[in-house]
Amino acid sequence: EVIVVKHLEPFRLSLEKLKEVSTRLRKDMIRGLGKHTHHRAAVKMLPTFVRATPDGTEKGDFLALDLGGTNFRVLHVRVMEEEQKMVKMDSQLCAIPQEIMLGTGEQLFDHIAACLSEFLDSQNLKGQTLPMGFTFSFPCEQKEIDKSILIRWTKGFNCSGVEGEDVVKLLKEAIHRRGDYDISSVAMVNDTVGTMMSCGYRDQTCEIGMIIGTGTNACYMEEMKNVKRVEGEDGQMCINTEWGGFGDDGSLEDILTEFDKVVDRTSINPGVHTFEKMISGMYLGEIVRLVLMKLTEKKLLFKGEVSEALRTKETFETKFISMIEDGLENAKKILTELGLTWDLVDARVVRLVCETISSRSARLCAAALATIVDRIRANRGLPHLKTTVGVDGTVYKKHPKMQLSMHFLAPDCKIKFLVSEDGSGKGAAMVTAVAQRLALQSRLLEESDGEEDEEEKVRS
Numbered sequence: 001e002v003i004v005v006k007h008l009e010p011f012r013l014s015l016e017k018l019k020e021v022s023t024r025l026r027k028d029m030i031r032g033l034g035k036h037t038h039h040r041a042a043v044k045m046l047p048t049f050v051r052a053t054p055d056g057t058e059k060g061d062f063l064a065l066d067l068g069g070t071n072f073r074v075l076h077v078r079v080m081e082e083e084q085k086m087v088k089m090d091s092q093l094c095a096i097p098q099e100i101m102l103g104t105g106e107q108l109f110d111h112i113a114a115c116l117s118e119f120l121d122s123q124n125l126k127g128q129t130l131p132m133g134f135t136f137s138f139p140c141e142q143k144e145i146d147k148s149i150l151i152r153w154t155k156g157f158n159c160s161g162v163e164g165e166d167v168v169k170l171l172k173e174a175i176h177r178r179g180d181y182d183i184s185s186v187a188m189v190n191d192t193v194g195t196m197m198s199c200g201y202r203d204q205t206c207e208i209g210m211i212i213g214t215g216t217n218a219c220y221m222e223e224m225k226n227v228k229r230v231e232g233e234d235g236q237m238c239i240n241t242e243w244g245g246f247g248d249d250g251s252l253e254d255i256l257t258e259f260d261k262v263v264d265r266t267s268i269n270p271g272v273h274t275f276e277k278m279i280s281g282m283y284l285g286e287i288v289r290l291v292l293m294k295l296t297e298k299k300l301l302f303k304g305e306v307s308e309a310l311r312t313k314e315t316f317e318t319k320f321i322s323m324i325e326d327g328l329e330n331a332k333k334i335l336t337e338l339g340l341t342w343d344l345v346d347a348r349v350v351r352l353v354c355e356t357i358s359s360r361s362a363r364l365c366a367a368a369l370a371t372i373v374d375r376i377r378a379n380r381g382l383p384h385l386k387t388t389v390g391v392d393g394t395v396y397k398k399h400p401k402m403q404l405s406m407h408f409l410a411p412d413c414k415i416k417f418l419v420s421e422d423g424s425g426k427g428a429a430m431v432t433a434v435a436q437r438l439a440l441q442s443r444l445l446e447e448s449d450g451e452e453d454e455e456e457k458v459r460s
């Protein structure tokens with residue numbers, strides 16, 4: 001086991017190293033926000049045009065669309081002010097088969113438009129035009145809340161003809177091709193933003209959203225004066241960091257292991273989303289598999305015998321990691337299913353490998369989150385900050401260990417984690433609800449300004 005530990009050494013990141021990673025991310029975030037530096041920045045820091053978190057007075061009925069994983073969902077959401085909660089009135093799920101994930105953009109949006117049509121029919125909603133939010137969980141350059149250009153696909157999607165295009169336009173075109181219904185404006189939302197906003201309705205101190213699921217990412221409320229790409233100095237705007245791209249310029253070279261490099265090389269998007277590939281669910285299982293293969297080749301596992309399953313890419317699912325961490329009995333079952341001949345020592349070693357890979361993921365996320373939290377603190381010139389992070393994603397839910405590291409990485413901040421209940425579904429409704437509230441408030445303000453002017457005139 002001592003030799004095994006030696007092989008796992010490159011995955012163990014000291015607190016010092018994590019602090020270094022955090023400092024690098026801080027610099028990259030500044031680069032991403034800069035007017036002249038953002039074009040080439042690895043961490044994109046995308047403006048979202050979401051200018052406020054909920055204040056609890058939002059209400060109404062909304063439609064929410066959600067695309068980000070292997071399913072597309074449509075939801076009818078009611079925001080109820082009296083009870084301070086969001087209720088899913090009804091919803092429909094449409095699977096996105098692999099051939100569509102890798103097909104043409106037209107096929108993808110036709111599929112989505114068909115699913116939406118079916119839902120509207122079933123709910124008798126085709127005549128109405130409810131305000132609509134669309135959680136689209138990929139990096140997008142937003143020009144406005146309803147204009148959102150896909151920068152690149154991630155997480156196993158690769159539909160042709162969508163990168164560089166406005167997603168709202170593609171959706172509307174697909175709906176027009178059908179011709180059986182129409183929609184009005186659509187607020188485009190990243191899943192991290194949806195998570196922050198839905199948690200923000202319950203806890204109004206929530207100003208960060210984080211996802212550690214199939215992919216990973218975070219957003220937070222930044223001061224407008226630092227968002228150099230968008231006009232205006234006042235107030236705040238939510239920034240979608242797209243931290244998954246951290247390291248794409250080579251800045252994480254010193255912590256990448258040989259296994260990370262293979263995962264990247266054999267992925268459908270080599271060279272991009274370096275940080276994500278060390279952390280998220282789409283890749284963790286594959287890292288473990290590659291490590292197990294290496295240890296077996298070195299005769300440190302399974303008496304040097306590799307099974308056909310273990311040799312095959314992506315057969316070691318990410319969910320096996322938490323199952324194996326839960327107990328040796330699970331480990332034994334899974335190893336048998338993978339066609340391996342194991343003994344007790346093997347089962348223990350496999351568990352150690354799983355723990356090592358999942359704690360590296362948790363610690364790297366903690367380092368990145370610490371950077372954001374400390375930035376918010378510094379932005380406000382506070383010695384201490386107390387804040388809430390809305391979180392979602394299966395990897396986080398199964399491995400909440402990152403909370404431990406936070407204390408060391410952001411010592412001046414006290415952080416509460418709030419697990420979101422379907423933030424990427426309901427959050428899009430909340431973004432739309434907040435936008436409506438802000439529009440109403442500014443209308444009322446203009447009216448009352450007008451009245452004051454009138455009074456002035458009468459007095460003089």
Ligand code: BGC
Pocket residue numbers: 068137138139154155190191192211213214215216217218242244276
């Ligand atoms: C995407 C992000 C998204 C994250 C979590 C990443 O691959 O680039 O936009 O927020 O996955 O779903």
